[in-house]
């Protein structure tokens with residue numbers, strides 16, 4: 001099932017990148033884009049998994065956008081971001097990933113991120129390590145933020161207060177100074193970069209559970225840590241995350257972040 005699904009998705013994304021990168025609609029804001037490929041890839045994944053595991057549940061980005069609930073219960077649940085980096089996809093900017101996390105009892109059991117244009121398959125299983133195309137991954141051993149590269153993103157929220165806070169945090173981090181700041185345009189790819197040891201840490205406020213479910217396990221299985229932006233335990237529904245190579249760096253980033261709390265992914269839908 002997995003090989004067949006991988007071949008179909010790979011072909012679907014590559015063909016669409018060549019022939020059809022049109023924006024079909026927007027979601028939370030005018031720059032929160034959806035294409036037909038986002039929907040087609042998600043449907044393919046859900047259909048393939050359902051055939052094999054009819055009782056399992058799903059949290060899929062595009063299904064939630066269409067009104068499905070975003071509840072993470074103790075039931076086996078597949079958390080799917082069919083295209084992480086849709087804006088990249090639309091512009092053919094070459095970081096486009098498919099992200100699938102699988103949780104039981106609210107704990108991630110395995111995570112897969114496929115970075116389509118790099119043809120890199122990142123996989124992690126709880127307690128069994130993280131890999132890229134079968135090669136083991138290890139986070140960076142750097143303890144000093146001033147010798148680090150930090151990844152972050154502005155996401156698709158353009159409300160003035162949120163932007164002010166994001167700029168303020170970023171300004172403080174840049175001025176530490178860090179050696180560099182990077183944005184891959186895909187939360188999942190940023191987390192794979194942390195797991196691979198290429199960047200020391202990634203933080204973002206505004207991501208969703210489907211952006212980071214698989215990446216979270218990749219980071220921890222590669223030896224890294226997850227932390228909330230205020231320093232507590234990360235909550236995948238809270239839309240805030242720091243994924244770092246170690247606690248020292250994560251705690252250092254916490255000190256510089258002007259935090260805020262977007263509406264949670266599992267917040268009840270507003271009454272019509």
Ligand SMILES: O=P([O-])([O-])O[C@@H]1[C@H](O)[C@H](O)[C@@H](O)[C@H](O)[C@H]1O
Nearest residue numbers: 084085086153155185186187207
């Ligand atoms: O919409 P999408 O392309 O699946 O996911 C987005 C990307 O991961 C982006 O890098 C991040 O900044 C946003 O917060 C995500 O929502």
Ligand SMILES: [Mg+2]
Nearest residue numbers: 081084085211
């Ligand atoms: Mg995403």
Ligand SMILES: [Mg+2]
Nearest residue numbers: 061081083084
């Ligand atoms: Mg997406």
